[in-house]
Amino acid sequence: MFGWTWWASTFGWSGDQEPIRCCGRHCRRVKKNVSVMATVCVETIINVPARQVWEVVADVGAVHKRLLPGRVADARVEGDVRILTMPDGAQVRELILAIDHDIRRMAYTVTAGQRLPLTYHHAAFQVFEEGKRSRLVWLTDVLPHAMAEVVQGRVERGIQEIKEVVEQNTAEQ
Template sequence: MASVHREFLVDATPDQVWDVLADFGAVHERLAPGFVTDTRLDADTRTVTFAEGTVVAERLVDLDPVRRCVAYTVVGGSLHPSHHHAWMQALPEAGGTTRFVWHIDVLPEDLAAPITEFVDHGATVIRAALEAAVTRSPREGEPVHETAR
């Protein structure tokens, strides 16, 4: 089995990132706009259409607000792995930022190379979308600056 693992820092709080990550049916609007062009949710399975044409059905395995982790598995579509399990997690970092973790286990192993390219591009889009989407509120301990009108 092959694994693809990426981690990157996001200039947003873990709660802000989790708010987007937990919205399982809105990947195309909130988490990866442009990289994903459509998401349709039917019960616990979402059908995701990627910009380059790939369509996959992903079943929700776990949505854990305590760990801020979502896990899913590919169950159909134009990608045909014999096994595909993935999870994304928002972990707290110093200064109120977030470490975003994306991990995928896949079989057959020859799918690892194209999935790695896919994940690398997706991670860039996800980071930009998360940072653009958050409304920054003062972090704990930071002074609030108000402008007089």
């Protein structure tokens, strides 16, 4: 149903491009041998129903309590901007781009306070049903490309922390 032809036509691939190349868990779209964007993709199975995982992900103002306590000390939302305060007092500003309850997707972009030397950072979480469990996918687009492996390590650790926190908090309820 969703074969190569469907993918190519849907995502705008043409003969002058190569398909997305996946190297481990980060990918780079290549056009005429020029990298356009590095994408890091990590995912995990969480032993909690998708509805409950989505409630946590969609609660963008409580990331410090429900998603990444310890990594984030505080969070507040001002309009469409989420301001995260890290344990050392540093702040990261994120523009919340989408919270789509129908497809369980939340997207954001870092606009200030990025600690890594990134010129672009856009990410999205999406929650999928896996029977009584859920699959959490975290996609992150980054520039420069050379930072993809560093970002991959961070989001791999982050998604593991999220899994542990969500499963522990659900078990305590």
